[in-house]
Amino acid sequence: MARDGHCPQFLVAVDGGATGTRVRVCDAGGRPLGEGRAGPSSLTLGVPAAWESVLAAMRAAFAAAGAGAPEEGAIRLAAGLAGALCAENRAAFREHSPLSGAELTIVTDGYASLIGAFAGAPGVAVAVGTGVTAYALHPGGEVVQASGWGFPVGDEGGGAWIGHRALQAYLKWRDGRRTAPSRLFETLPERLGASLGDIQAWLRKARSTEYAALAPLVVAAAADRDALAEEILREGAAEIAETIDAIDVSTAGLPIALLGGLAEVFGPRLPERHRARLVAPRGNALDGLVRLLLDRSMRSGGAS
Template sequence: MRQQIDVVAIDGGGSGTRLRAIGVDGTTLAEAASGPSSLTLGVEQAWSNVASGLDALASATGADLTTARLVCGFAGGRSPERQAQFRAMGGQSCADIVIVTDGFASLLGAHGGRPGVVLAVGTGVAAYALGQDGRVSSASAWGFSIGDEGSGAWIGRRAVSLYSRHLDGRLPDASTLFDALRSRVGDEFNAIQTWLSAANATRFATLAPVVIDAAAAGDGVATRIMAAATEELELAIGAIDDGGPVSLLGGLGPVFAPRFSARLAARLTPPRGNALDGLALMARRGWREEVVPELERQDG
């Protein structure tokens, strides 16, 4: 049966994209997944993977998406230039495109549009807060090239950096982590350089589970990497924290929850929803920017 899609919520990050087709009555009609659509990895790649997801939704619903609104939360979505490029690529495929960051979408979803803090940690990382005064603030959302401290990509890059030190004698510690990295990135200079030549945030993040497993097994190097990552994440939360509830989202959220300090752990609250829920909330209220109007915020 042919269905009418009013909104497609799109959560795009460095590891993958999730899409939700929402009908005119607000019900979920279908969901789909596709490849990475972080705008920092390239707008063309982002649109290609979003388009693939939209095709899947069209097939599942039989709907004409040219009348639908796309409400997107992208990693790297703050840049006006990238937003404009994405809209130029997708403008003929839908009725409207709204773009915010995936961190803001997660913030709205986690607390239902009410005050609180969210830490979204996966391939990248971003901490967002909605204060009691309605002000939205963020920390550690600068992207992989200079930031994303504590993220999966940061953990993987840190591991390879220490591994390179080990290979040339600057870090003589024996480590099961280094043993595991040999089969993944190479065991000599040229092989590692070849691996690095194609390494971006997504590829570095594939090494995070190796570090996490090694730390769980008691490896000293991996344990120190995870401790440093935890410290960075707590620092990001602390920079914008006003004492409200704190929710963790993203694939690595469950990994870090038991690592946080007792003071922070006591404030952790299960999220009410995810980034797709936050984007659906934006669509219902007609929001187009990373701003929470005072009246709407109080209405919850």
């Protein structure tokens, strides 16, 4: 129940990362009514920017649902956000909430993906998009997490990491420190600019999203058997495999679900011991957040 003793009219699930934000509006029973999208809402990019994207996606979702702006206290919101591992980020996001009277639950986007991928059952969920987050739920209820530290210090195997690796190789090639050719050295200047000044200007402004935007160039080059691109993706797969091994220490091995925009890229490149345990995810982060909202509703109802 909501704080005033009445059930909320809407359940709102927010999946936010460095690339974009998705919102699903459901009725009080969890039935989907509409979805909306907007720009990035990773807390690493700043709380005001995150809320701006969340609100834009919410407006689109309520419009798709054929509903107007919700009344005060009419929603319960669960947000799975990149950067939510940091308690200060979570506190700031809650403190700056413009949704008066709304109940707000904040978890990481990776944890939301874990719950969605296995519908609350044990398993390993690795979300590979701009960054990488990996969570395991063990049969005893223990939740273990790895990666998700953020670019550039972590998130190895993610889109930003891939773009960064490609750019490093390109700059070495420009300097004459690398002589092996690559298709990437032809396509990267189209994004960065060809002159030294263009590249330096790009680097000054680039964040994780800009580096991740270079990853499709690597994927396309690897499809054409470009040696450098294949090497980068092979290294990324090894990083993801290492991350899985760090959180799944069970004897039999938990089922593994890959999620995110690069899931199909890395699935076939994982070691055989991991490929054998790959399963199709039962749902995504939004499904996981709705499940969390419903579980909270049932617990509240049982206690009232």
